[in-house]
Amino acid sequence: xxxxxxxxxxxxxxxxxxxxxxxxxxxxxxxxxxxxxxxxxxxxxxxxxxxxxxxxxxxxxxxxxxxxxxxxxxxxxxxxxxxxxxxxxxxxxxxxxxxxxxxxxxxxxxxxxxxxxxxxxxxxxxxxxxxxxxxxxxxxxxxxxxxxxxxxxxxxxxxxxxxxxxxxxxxxxxxxxxxxxxxxxxxxxxxxxxxxxxxxxxxxxxxxxxxxxxxxxxxxxxxxxxxxxxxxxxxxxxxxxxxxxxxxxxxxxxxxxxxxxxxxxxxxxxxxxxxxxxxxxxxxxxxxxxxx
Ligand code: PAF
Numbered sequence: 001x002x003x004x005x006x007x008x009x010x011x012x013x014x015x016x017x018x019x020x021x022x023x024x025x026x027x028x029x030x031x032x033x034x035x036x037x038x039x040x041x042x043x044x045x046x047x048x049x050x051x052x053x054x055x056x057x058x059x060x061x062x063x064x065x066x067x068x069x070x071x072x073x074x075x076x077x078x079x080x081x082x083x084x085x086x087x088x089x090x091x092x093x094x095x096x097x098x099x100x101x102x103x104x105x106x107x108x109x110x111x112x113x114x115x116x117x118x119x120x121x122x123x124x125x126x127x128x129x130x131x132x133x134x135x136x137x138x139x140x141x142x143x144x145x146x147x148x149x150x151x152x153x154x155x156x157x158x159x160x161x162x163x164x165x166x167x168x169x170x171x172x173x174x175x176x177x178x179x180x181x182x183x184x185x186x187x188x189x190x191x192x193x194x195x196x197x198x199x200x201x202x203x204x205x206x207x208x209x210x211x212x213x214x215x216x217x218x219x220x221x222x223x224x225x226x227x228x229x230x231x232x233x234x235x236x237x238x239x240x241x242x243x244x245x246x247x248x249x250x251x252x253x254x255x256x257x258x259x260x261x262x263x264x265x266x267x268x269x270x271x272x273x274x275x276x277x278x279x280x281x282x283x284x285x286x287x288x289x290x291x292x
Contacts, residue, residue, distance in 0.1 A: 010097040010098070035060070037061060045155075060095070061099070063086055069139065128248075151178075156181060157285075190210065203242075243278060244277075245277065251271055253271065271291070
């Protein structure tokens with residue numbers, strides 16, 4: 001776009017203005033697809049916006065680096081913020097509006113209401129980041145109430161987050177359909193993530209081992225290998241490749257996220273293999289569906 005062209009994306013900074021815009025669209029018979037993000041957008045995010053465009057006549061993305069999902073000492077302050085670039089990308093793919101609330105808009109002064117999806121939030125990543133999914137559920141509930149979408153899209157890359165949001169929406173009766181968007185990967189399989197920006201060039205060379213280890217494990221499981229053996233092999237693969245430590249490699253039930261026993265019979269779509277590991281100072285997560 002050159003500087004003389006009109007901007008086509010509407011930038012909205014308050015809940016009231018967003019609700020007003022959505023009301024106008026819905027009164028005209030339009031449907032709204034919503035893609036919540038924390039910005040630093042990459043092709044993975046843009047594919048979620050494309051999916052929203054396929055399922056609804058209007059598309060809204062939000063960009064909000066949510067303080068309640070970061071613990072003290074985590075990367076809230078250094079999390080990449082690239083508002084101008086993000087707006088240009090969203091505009092380029094025809095997103096209708098972007099919601100850019102400030103902290104006071106999402107957490108009005110004196111706000112004390114949290115959303116907790118108990119149990120599922122305390123497994124897997126929840127063991128290593130105990131605050132994380134409570135912050136996510138709280139902000140996503142608020143974002144859904146602000147945007148009132150018909151459909152909301154979340155990436156499968158954050159599979160535990162996606163399943164927790166599905167559960168929250170079901171439990172609280174939000175009138176929104178949650179859709180998972182397929183993980184976008186670089187040529188070596190690395191799942192696209194805003195945090196990949198933290199990787200040094202040397203670490204980036206190694207990072208594809210996360211996908212390679214999980215993929216090999218998923219194939220071995222589908223051929224009948226024992227989950228315990230496969231988890232040990234995947235962990236060894238990552239450490240041998242240069243990862244500093246492995247938080248977990250876990251085979252879980254896709255819906256409940258509860259670990260599957262070693263003797264379980266796998267059926268289509270019922271099992272998910274998830275991994276989290278540290279490469280230098282960057283924590284990478286990824287997951288794959290496992291079928292026998
Ligand atoms: O996945 C993310 O980017 C965030 O966790 C989300 C869903 C936008 C909530 O802050």
